[in-house]
Amino acid sequence: MEGMTEDRGELPPGLALSWGVQPVQRRGPKPGLSVEQIVATGIEFGDSHGFEAVSLQRIAARLGVSTNAMYRYVRSKDELIVLVQDKAVGPPPELPSGWREAATAWVTAQVELYAGRPWLLDIPIRGAPVTPNVMRWMEAMLQALDGTGLSQHDMLGCLMLLDGFARNYGVLARQLGAAVDTPVQAEQVGRFLVPRLMEGGYPMLTALYTNQEYEDGLDDDLEFGLTRILDGIEVLINGES
Amino acid sequence: MEGMTEDRGELPPGLALSWGVQPVQRRGPKPGLSVEQIVATGIEFGDSHGFEAVSLQRIAARLGVSTNAMYRYVRSKDELIVLVQDKAVGPPPELPSGWREAATAWVTAQVELYAGRPWLLDIPIRGAPVTPNVMRWMEAMLQALDGTGLSQHDMLGCLMLLDGFARNYGVLARQLGAAVDTPVQAEQVGRFLVPRLMEGGYPMLTALYTNQEYEDGLDDDLEFGLTRILDGIEVLINGES
DNA sequence: TCAAACAGCGTATGGGTTGAACAGTTTCGT
DNA sequence: ACGAAACTGTTCAACCCATACGCTGTTTGA
Numbered sequence: 001m002e003g004m005t006e007d008r009g010e011l012p013p014g015l016a017l018s019w020g021v022q023p024v025q026r027r028g029p030k031p032g033l034s035v036e037q038i039v040a041t042g043i044e045f046g047d048s049h050g051f052e053a054v055s056l057q058r059i060a061a062r063l064g065v066s067t068n069a070m071y072r073y074v075r076s077k078d079e080l081i082v083l084v085q086d087k088a089v090g091p092p093p094e095l096p097s098g099w100r101e102a103a104t105a106w107v108t109a110q111v112e113l114y115a116g117r118p119w120l121l122d123i124p125i126r127g128a129p130v131t132p133n134v135m136r137w138m139e140a141m142l143q144a145l146d147g148t149g150l151s152q153h154d155m156l157g158c159l160m161l162l163d164g165f166a167r168n169y170g171v172l173a174r175q176l177g178a179a180v181d182t183p184v185q186a187e188q189v190g191r192f193l194v195p196r197l198m199e200g201g202y203p204m205l206t207a208l209y210t211n212q213e214y215e216d217g218l219d220d221d222l223e224f225g226l227t228r229i230l231d232g233i234e235v236l237i238n239g240e241s
Numbered sequence: 242m243e244g245m246t247e248d249r250g251e252l253p254p255g256l257a258l259s260w261g262v263q264p265v266q267r268r269g270p271k272p273g274l275s276v277e278q279i280v281a282t283g284i285e286f287g288d289s290h291g292f293e294a295v296s297l298q299r300i301a302a303r304l305g306v307s308t309n310a311m312y313r314y315v316r317s318k319d320e321l322i323v324l325v326q327d328k329a330v331g332p333p334p335e336l337p338s339g340w341r342e343a344a345t346a347w348v349t350a351q352v353e354l355y356a357g358r359p360w361l362l363d364i365p366i367r368g369a370p371v372t373p374n375v376m377r378w379m380e381a382m383l384q385a386l387d388g389t390g391l392s393q394h395d396m397l398g399c400l401m402l403l404d405g406f407a408r409n410y411g412v413l414a415r416q417l418g419a420a421v422d423t424p425v426q427a428e429q430v431g432r433f434l435v436p437r438l439m440e441g442g443y444p445m446l447t448a449l450y451t452n453q454e455y456e457d458g459l460d461d462d463l464e465f466g467l468t469r470i471l472d473g474i475e476v477l478i479n480g481e482s
Numbered sequence: 483t484c485a486a487a488c489a490g491c492g493t494a495t496g497g498g499t500t501g502a503a504c505a506g507t508t509t510c511g512t
Numbered sequence: 513a514c515g516a517a518a519c520t521g522t523t524c525a526a527c528c529c530a531t532a533c534g535c536t537g538t539t540t541g542a
Contacts, residue, residue: 010426011426011430011433012426012430015430015433015434019433019437027487027488027539027540027541028486028487028488028489028538029489029537029538030489030538030539031488031490032489033489055528055530056531057529057530065490065491066490066491066492067530067531068490068491068492068530068532069490069491071530071531071532072490076531077529077530077531124363127416127419127420128417130430130434132437132441135438135446136443138445138446139443139444139446142449143444152448152449152452155445157461157469158469160409160413160466161406161466161469161470164406164408164409165402165405167409168401168409169401169405171366175366175368185252188251189252189253189371192260193256193371196260196373201380202377203384204387204396205376205379205383207393208383208393211393220394220398221398225401225402227477228398228399228402228470228473228474228477229402229470229473230473231472231473231476231477232468232469232470232472232476235476236468266518266519267510267517267519268510268518268519269509269519269520270506270507270508270520270521271507271508272519273520296497296498296499297498297499297500298498306521306522307521307522307523308498308499309499309500309521309522309523310520310521310522312500313519313520313521317500318498318500
């Protein structure tokens with residue numbers, strides 16, 4: 001401990017800053033920028049032009065500053081991404097009572113988050129979640145599962161299951177959303193693909209493709225998969241296994 | 242149809258090449274390289290140095306050729322990545338009979354694939370799967386579900402559920418595997434994080450963190466989550482809902 | 483007051499993707 | 513047999529990106 005600010009020497013990128021621990025400044029000119037401003041600009045670029053657009057160069061240009069000035073606020077691009085991610089995720093919603101209702105609301109909120117900010121799905125996962133907002137989401141779901149009598153270990157397993165499902169659904173929803181934009185190309189893909197599926201020993205996929213089942217309503221799938229997971233958890237809670 | 246080779250004009254990157262449709266060459270010098278060779282080299286780099294290392298520059302250098310020569314074989318980096326991915330995924334294993342056993346084997350095989358080639362998890366997902374090996378995996382699981390009496394739509398939902406779970410587990414397993422390498426840093430993170438979790442209103446996560454539950458055996462989690470999913474599917478199959 | 487600390491800039495390096503022009507080689511059509 | 517077309521790989525060049533180093537000028541604590 002050296003005074004007010006902790007040693008963020010060896011901590012992973014973004015950990016300290018995401019929790020609001022900033023190096024105290026004593027001498028020198030006041031910073032013209034702030035980490036919050038930089039992160040907010042990064043989110044703007046992500047929202048408007050996707051994940052690839054959130055770069056130090058672009059942010060610097062937008063803020064009227066040279067690229068390298070960024071490194072006065074952020075140690076690396078990785079750090080920036082971690083901060084942008086946590087801020088863009090934001091806090092979780094209030095969950096209704098009852099673990100089933102809570103889980104449904106939690107997954108739905110996450111799906112809506114990914115629908116609004118699909119570029120979040122492009123952020124490579126660097127390590128276990130450690131930032132405040134992401135952990136707030138986890139905490140909320142864990143609290144909803146707390147009354148079920150499950151062990152800590154099992155609750156963590158359920159959390160992972162639901163999180164993975166929401167994430168996966170977000171990815172699929174984006175794919176299909178993008179595919180709807182180009183029906184012409186989709187048809188061309190079908191013309192190329194279907195004969196090869198037929199001749200190549202893909203009977204199930206051939207059937208799915210020709211029945212247009214491949215591009216069916218996705219809202220159904222959300223409810224479908226979630227119901228499966230919740231039923232499976234319920235089996236465990238009721239001790240029927 | 243214009244002769245032997247189809248028009249791959251507007252098809253998405255990698256579609257034609259992954260199915261072995263190459264433009265026929267009539268005049269000019271024989272190509273010194275082949276797409277197969279390039280893709281294989283890309284996989285080598287992925288295996289040895291991770292996804293970031295699979296670049297046109299590196300592959301060209303390794304093959305003793307200028308960077309731009311790559312563009313004679315591949316239209317873009319995106320196309321290369323699609324091909325590398327499909328080849329690295331490879332064919333699925335034979336599945337045992339019985340949908341539960343088959344699903345277990347399928348997920349396990351996928352987890353092992355990701356354990357052996359973790360960089361596959363870093364490949365951004367561009368669209369619906371269209372390449373032969375990836376579709377072979379899907380086909381195999383769909384065939385295993387075919388005898389259960391589920392509708393096509395429901396089978397697709399189950400497939401998505403299992404696939405998302407396997408993928409998510411692969412991601413988590415890699416994270417924890419990397420975390421084990423640096424227990425010193427993990428302890429430092431804990432020292433930073435735990436007080437903030439306690440004071441910040443994260444009781445569940447505080448408990449998990451202090452109980453070391455956060456870094457528990459992951460093999461349990463695979464069986465745990467899979468059992469939940471399979472139980473949920475079984476509820477549907479038995480029509481108990 | 484004055485020097486330490488610090489912000490921001492310019493310059494530079496190394497890595498990456500992609501385009502365009504060009505020289506050499508093979509083969510088709512005549 | 514010969515020229516033209518097609519295809520190869522090359523170099524040059526543009527552009528984007530992250531990051532390191534050193535400089536200048538500002539601010540402020542001692």
